[in-house]
Amino acid sequence: MSVNFLTFQQFNDPALAESLVDLLVDNKVAYEVEEELVAINTLTAINNELTKVYYVRINADDFIRVNQLLKERDDQYINDVERDYYLFDFTNDELTEILEKEDEWSSFDHELAKKILTERGVDVDIVKLAVISESRLNELRQPEEQETTWRYLGYFFAVMGGVLGIFIGWHLSSHKKTLPNGEQIYAYNDNDRKHGRIIFYIGICCFISWIILKLVFFNGQN
Structure with missing residues (x-):
């Protein structure tokens, strides 16, 4: 039976793509990787620079599981992150926006934002995060504005x-x-x-x- 692979994440850095692939291999998650050359500046066809993008695709049924695996992996590293990491300069509102728009940030940044907010005394319990996640999904489910x-x-x-x-x-x-x-x-x-x-x-x-x-x-x- 053929597997319907969907793009889970895309990277410009091959090392980041390889790190995700290693996680998938270790946990026996089926995947495929596609490399594609894309234009950096799509507004003009003249003198466009090209960059290589790596698409890591998995089965739609594995999205939730792999997201959880990423969070568990990142939990092992957030306690060792240096205090000069850029998220420590974010305000509480900016960190909260990371939680609200998890799809626009890396799993590591999402988990670290949660940790920093907790250290600052902001309530980010599991129930609240679940509500935020569902609200974001409902927002993303809305179709694009009339084209x-x-x-x-x-x-x-x-x-x-x-x-x-x-x-x-x-x-x-x-x-x-x-x-x-x-x-x-x-x-x-x-x-x-x-x-x-x-x-x-x-x-x-x-x-x-x-x-x-x-x-x-x-x-x-x-």
Whole structure:
């Protein structure tokens, strides 16, 4: 049976990717690693620098378990961290934001933020963290705001018979995002997805029509 691997974490540093892989191997968690060259500055196609990104993917069912394994591993190191580590300069509000947006921070920083807050007398008990985690998941479950610009571009390129229009339609209608617990949901709202399907099929029809017209015109010239 094939395994549906999803991106669990991505790294620019191969050593960090290797550290996670070692944890997965030690705990017999199935995984795969993919390397990809990506542009550092995507705003311009001129003189773009490329960097290598390492995607570590695991089964969606293993997300919660691996997150817990990371927390247990990091617990062993947070007591030895030097006091000049940058999180010690964070305010309580900034540290609390790390707890509220765990998906945007490393497991180590999340655990250290919790430890620092506890040392400062801030209540971060298990129940409160569970509430914060569920609230964040509900926030991430919300679809992206209406993509009016991409819809207009999609219709334009689709009518022109361009492959870009087909891609935009496919992306709007089917793109999913992966939550920290491994859950996958559609990234765009129902209305954008409906427009995406329309754009996709218009793009296919126009692309085929343009090819037929070019063939007819070419044969007519001969």
